[in-house]
Amino acid sequence: MIENIDPDVFVRIQTDLLVVGDSIMTDRHHASNGNYQDDDPQNQIGGIIPAFPLSGWLRHGMEEVVHEYDGTACHPGEANANFMKDDVYERDLDDGYHEKGACTDDPKEDDGCVVFELFGGFGGVPGKVMRRPIKFNPVRSSVDYTRGQAEGHYRRLNRNIVSRNADDNREPLRNVEVDAVAHLDGCWHLSFREMKPEFVGLLAEGVDFLDEHKTDFMHQLGGARNFGAGIVDCHLINPLYDERELKRVFDRGKDNTKKMDEKDDQWAEEYRPVFVEAMEERIEEGP
Numbered sequence: 001m002i003e004n005i006d007p008d009v010f011v012r013i014q015t016d017l018l019v020v021g022d023s024i025m026t027d028r029h030h031a032s033n034g035n036y037q038d039d040d041p042q043n044q045i046g047g048i049i050p051a052f053p054l055s056g057w058l059r060h061g062m063e064e065v066v067h068e069y070d071g072t073a074c075h076p077g078e079a080n081a082n083f084m085k086d087d088v089y090e091r092d093l094d095d096g097y098h099e100k101g102a103c104t105d106d107p108k109e110d111d112g113c114v115v116f117e118l119f120g121g122f123g124g125v126p127g128k129v130m131r132r133p134i135k136f137n138p139v140r141s142s143v144d145y146t147r148g149q150a151e152g153h154y155r156r157l158n159r160n161i162v163s164r165n166a167d168d169n170r171e172p173l174r175n176v177e178v179d180a181v182a183h184l185d186g187c188w189h190l191s192f193r194e195m196k197p198e199f200v201g202l203l204a205e206g207v208d209f210l211d212e213h214k215t216d217f218m219h220q221l222g223g224a225r226n227f228g229a230g231i232v233d234c235h236l237i238n239p240l241y242d243e244r245e246l247k248r249v250f251d252r253g254k255d256n257t258k259k260m261d262e263k264d265d266q267w268a269e270e271y272r273p274v275f276v277e278a279m280e281e282r283i284e285e286g287p
């Protein structure tokens with residue numbers, strides 16, 4: 001069954017507001033001819049959301065799924081990293097994690113736990129799922145969903161940090177500028193370097209977990225979560241769709257074709273349960 005699944009899979013990501021610290025790369029310098037105005041509604045600026053925050057967000061969702069099935073996952077941090085509190089690492093190890101890389105003696109010979117196999121990060125192993133950045137563009141006709149792109153608007157938000165002292169009458173102390181993407185809707189492209197049924201099962205379950213927990217602070221994406229950013233609607237786009245069907249998902253004027261509905265049933269009833277079962281068995285086996 002896994003041989004019918006293309007190693008390139010797509011996760012639909014929709015969010016009203018995404019703040020990725022200061023790390024959104026934009027083409028504003030090209031677009032503006034040097035006359036860029038933050039608040040100009042005519043801004044037609046695209047950019048790139050780096051893979052790093054997306055990857056951490058997905059990984060966390062997958063780790064939670066592993067925990068739900070009573071498994072432990074590789075800790076995302078190095079054992080010798082300087083944690084803010086010494087006991088944090090120890091506490092995590094009691095709480096569904098094992099030391100990063102402890103699940104494999106030799107990462108080149110032995111796969112380790114499923115989270116390690118997918119994300120790597122130890123002994124020079126890159127992980128078997130390649131996470132790409134998302135290129136976004138405010139002009140929908142320029143968005144190529146089959147290449148993992150999204151419609152979205154770059155915005156620079158300005159926030160005044162005001163004095164808390166009553167005597168100061170909320171006098172602004174400083175102004176903070178934050179890079180944000182508004183009204184993001186598109187595809188995140190993931191490529192498996194090697195296909196295994198449990199990989200697809202864990203991806204499907206992890207993405208569902210994130211969607212169900214999207215308003216939990218821990219499972220929001222990026223920064224500024226206290227201000228309502230990073231609440232993401234997400235789902236795995238049916239891996240059985242071909243390119244034309246993938247594009248149709250984003251065509252607001254068109255519904256699913258009959259063929260797409262059939263593929264949805266096939267995915268839900270035949271494929272997905274097999275992959276989730278493979279994941280369950282893999283987690284049960286232990287790292």
Ligand SMILES: [Zn+2]
Pocket residue numbers: 073074075098099100101102103104112113114115116287
């Ligand atoms: Zn591990």
